[in-house]
Amino acid sequence: MAEEIKANVTLNLEGLMCPMPVVRISKAIKDVVVGEVIEATATDPGVLIDIPAWARTTGNEVIKIEREGKIVHFFVRRLK
Amino acid sequence: MTPETQIKVPEDYKKKLPRDVAIALETCVRCGLCTESCHYYKSNPKSDFIPAYRAEVFRRILRKKDYSEKSLGAMSDIAFSNCTLCRRCVMTCPLGVDTGLLMREARGLAVASGTAPEILVQLADTAISRGEDIEIFREMFLENIKALEEEVRQLTGDPQAVIPVDKKGADILFVALSGAHSIIPPSILFHYAKANWTLSFFEASNYGVLIGDKDRAKRIVQRIVDEAKRLGVKEIVVGECGHAYNTLRWEAPKWFDGGFPFRVRSIIEVMAHLIQEGRLPLDKSANPEPVIYHDACNLTRNGGLLEEPRIVLRAAVKDYREMSPNRDDSYCCGGGGGIIAVPEWDSKRMEAGKPKAEQIKATGAKVVIVACDNCRIQINDLNEHYKLGINIGGITETVVKAILKAVKGS
Amino acid sequence: MDFTNPSYLVLIVSLVVGLGGILVRVAMLLGHSAPKDPSPPRVSPFKSIVYAYTIGMLPWKKESARLHKLVYLRGVLLHLGVFTSIVLLWLSLFVDAKSLYGSVAFSPLLGLGFLAGLAAVIVRIADKNLRALNRPDDFISLILVTLIILSAFGYVLSITSREVFWGAASAVLLYLPWSKIPHVAYFFFAKNVFGIYFGRRGVMPAPKKSI
Structure with missing residues (x-):
């Protein structure tokens, strides 16, 4: 359940087209310390794949990602 | 260091x-x-x-x-x-x-x-990662496409409308970008054109090309080439992405011995061809406002699509106008080459986009059609920065509006 | 041909160095790999290369020429002056210009070429954008070719001797392999690449306008 994950930073990426959600997350992850979590919402359905692929590339963790209607809601934890 | x-x-x-x-x-x-x-x-x-x-x-x-x-x-x-x-x-x-x-x-x-810039390299590596572990992402991709398919059915009013994926024997492998705006309008277009097509699992954009790294660029293209060969398609049709078209049509064949065993076209060429053959029902009244077309550098100067977009738009909108200069002489919007993905350079790219903003303003057009997502993001930002008061749309989306008006009256 | 004339001998040696230098630099260029392009072209490369050397070079086809008519004219005059000097140099190896009927007819081209060269040097110093681009070679090459035009001008009008003309020519030829002057050879390669790149893509020559 989304409310069980405590986010340190929340981002609204709704309306942004690819690759901007990844760009914003990549920037935001540098502003949190290792172990902290970013929660974000986006409307570009591409993030369903792009965010997990980006996390694999950069060594971070997608704790949860799900589609809620037209919104994609996800949590990313900084691991490095 | x-x-x-x-x-x-x-x-x-x-x-x-x-x-x-x-x-x-x-x-x-x-x-x-x-x-x-x-x-x-x-x-x-x-x-x-x-x-x-x-x-x-x-x-x-x-x-x-x-x-x-x-x-x-x-x-x-x-x-x-x-x-x-x-x-x-x-x-x-x-x-x-x-x-x-x-x-x-x-x-x-x-x-x-x-x-x-680290982010540009990350974006290239992200695309490669997607190709290396298809199975991890497959379910999510299919779930996503199902949701988009539902939207296509609603828009066409046809419960049989589909977004085919992994279809062997399809004529066309359509390579879109990851956003819904890049998948839904082409799906509707192919539906009415009765095309035998399938959607690629991979996105068209190639940050390997933008960072000038041929090895990464080739690995990103390789995913699509392998998919096209596996499905046995006759051609790859690239969605509205300038550098992806330039890459797949003109650059990438040089990286593969003997080139490609299939044709590569832009969706703009496909639409121009369908229009010239009279195979698309179009009602221009769906697009009544003055419209201009922004020549994306990778589609026009580096891609050779000088007339095709004009053939398409003239058939789909009521009042088509030109910016000056245009075609191969057109100014870059300032958002190409990957600069949009580096937030530190946002003010620089707004400044570099000034000639394009002035060109747009001079036409008095209310709608700017952009067939490249990099340009689309940039012109959206220019619209806000220079208070242009315009709407920005894609070329397939514009054609689909005219199709739906002709077919459904709305 | 007078092998007892030291300036003649210097010129011959300089010719070998200069032309040999160009050949070496072209050979180095050809040593770079040129992968085949299997993408199906929209326009035949032959047609687009021909276009690149002909219509594509007309001043009204280039924004740069439209915007800078004087610079374009200056460039044309400078190059005409250089080519006239080369022709004259070739003739002077066999016959003295003083005995060459009509050699004075070269003087207008050489005079204008010299003025164009002189203007180019001044503009290179005065223009802030060109100052940012300049390398020392830009001045050395430009001054040397301007001097060869000037000496040729003096020679055909019998103001200066053939030896002065040969001296200036020798200086250019000896410096040539290390200068930007081989662009006279590179030009053809660049135009071919340009023609093929935009031609294959169907950008040049431009397709018939649909609107």
Whole structure:
């Protein structure tokens, strides 16, 4: 359940087209310390794949990602 | 690393450059006639923004073998943030020196030396990662497409409308971008054109090309080529993405021995062909406002799609107008070459987009059609920054509006 | 041909160095790999290369020429002056211009070429954008070719001797392999690449306008 994950930073990426959600997350992850979590919402359905692929590339963790209607809601934890 | 740290660059780096790059390195006589061709210089007439100046920075590094962190960092900054690889300067050079090619090579050297913008390299690696572990992402992709398919059914009013994926024996492998705007309109178009098509699992964009790293670029293309071969398609149709079209149509065949066993077209070419054959029902009244088309550099100057978009728009909108200059002479919007993905350069790209903003304003058009997502993001931002008061749309989306009006009356 | 004339001998040696230098540099260029392009072209490369050398070079086809008519004219005059000097140099190896009927007819081209060269030097110093682009070679090459035009001008008008003309020519030829002057050879390679790149893509010559 989304409310069980405590986010340190929340981002609204709704309306942004690819690759901007990844760009914003990549920037935001540098502003949190290792172990902290970013929660974000986006409307570009591409993030369903792009965010997990980006996390694999950069060594971070997608704790949860799900589609809620037209919104994609996800949590990313900084691991490095 | 300190600015003086020397970065190891292979001794034979210059010798191994391809001949077209070597020609561009040697031929410039620094006459400065390329100066005004650049949108950066046009919006801010600084000597740093002269195309030949940028190329000279790269030439100096190679000539002096000055591979210090400081020099390569400065070169990287110039190659990535002072040039969008639009190649307008090449068209105007009396000798035909390809400064765009040199900047792409400089980007490649920046990547190899670790001085390139991290995010651009990450975006390329993200695409490669997606290709390496298809199974991990497959379920999510299919779930996503199912949701989009539902939207296609609602928009067409046809419960049988589909977005085919992994369809063997399809004629067309359609390679979209990841957003819904890049998948839904083409799906509707193919539905009404009764095309035998299938959607690619992979996105068209290729940050490997934008960072001038041929190895990464090839690995990104390889995913699509393998998919096309596996499905046995006759052609790849590229969605509305400038650099992806330029890459798949013109650049990538050089990286594969003997080229591709299939044809590569842009969706714009497909639409122009369908329109010329009278195979699309179109009602122009769906698009009544004055419309202009922005020539994306990778589609027009570097892609060769000069007339096709005009054939399409003339058939789909009521009032089509031109910006001046246009076609191969068009100014870059300032958002090409990957600069949109580097937030630190946002103000620079707004400044570089001034000539395009002024061009748009001069036409009085209310709608700007953009067939490239990089340009689309940039023109959206220009709209806000320069208060242009325009709406921005895609070309397939515009055609689909006209189709739906003709078919459904709405 | 007078092998007892030292300036003649210097000129011959300089010719070998200069032309040999160009050949070496072209050979180095050809040593770079040129991968085949299997993408199906829209326009035949032959057609687009021909276009690049002909219509594509007309001043109204280039924005740079449209915007800088004087610079374009200056460039044309300078190059005409250089080519006239080369023709004259070739003739002077066999016959003295003073005995060459009509050699004075070269003087207008040489005079204008010299003025164009002189103007180019001044502009290179005065223009802030060109100052940012300049390498020392830009001045050395430009001054040397301007001097060869000037000496040729003096020679055909019998103001200066053939030896002065040969001296200036020798200086250019000896410096040539290390200068930007081989752009005269690179030009053809660059134009071919340019023609093929934009031609294959169907950008040049431009397709018939649909609107």
